[in-house]
Amino acid sequence: MRQINWFKYSSPATFYPLAGKLIPYFAALAAALTVAGLYLGFFVAPTDYKQGEGYRIIFIHVPAAWMSMFIYVVMAAYAGMGLVFNTRLSSLMATALAPTGALFTFLALWTGALWGKPMWGAWWVWDARLTSELILLFLYIGFMSLKAAIDDPRRAARASGLLAIIGVINVPIIYKSVEWWNTLHQGATIKSSGTSMETTMLTAMLVMTLAMWMYTIAVVLARVRCEILEAERDTEWVATELGKSP
């Protein structure tokens, strides 16, 4: 039986070319799913009986909010692996994930404001769901600033990794906030007991989520390649790699 070396791709030198090969596939998937999701969202999903066409913001608001939480958990998991196993690639992955996570958090807040104004009459309310999502944005910004503020890369990874792990507590708070507190934000549409949504609306939302997921993988792989190059700039393999493609 052939042995699989699970740690092979945890080495930056082997991961770098692999990531480069994978990016076009994820980018193509992201583009195709975006076209499909927008088509379903604008042309197939019917008008909402209560919110008219304004509800269509859901097709980016909910996927962006999901991604903002999901990316945070993945980022904290990588940061945790970096702390426990001391693998170089893990903390580089955490660093590469943070800007995209912060972007999706901002977009969830932005589209939420643009949805809240016509439906609630307010761009912003200090409601549990909105406030905890804002805290998520600050956690991402804190993670990035802390990492950038410490010169020694190992100490920077340790301090920011710890912050990322502690911050995970905020994710279930965001998720459950609509149940735990009385909020203006509506409750979960998709529950384990089933969904209250029309099928085509739900499909459009899920396709848009997949599109954002593929986009995230593509852009994070591209960014982690930058992080790898900078972290490993004095190694032999980077010299060979750069010699290959000037």
Place this chain on the structure above:
Amino acid sequence: MNWGSAGEFFAMGGYAFYVWGSFGVTALFLLVEVVMVVHRKRTIVQRLGRRMRMQAEVKQ
């Protein structure tokens, strides 16, 4: 099909500002992120390439 005409589509039943403000800003920011990452990669490759050539000259 939900729309009788292109004008109806862009009007979004009176929610044009909110709907296009959401989709437009999202598209713009994702695009900007991609451009930034591509630009960063190019800058790093150029900088490290220069560094390598300088180190090679020092060795000679």
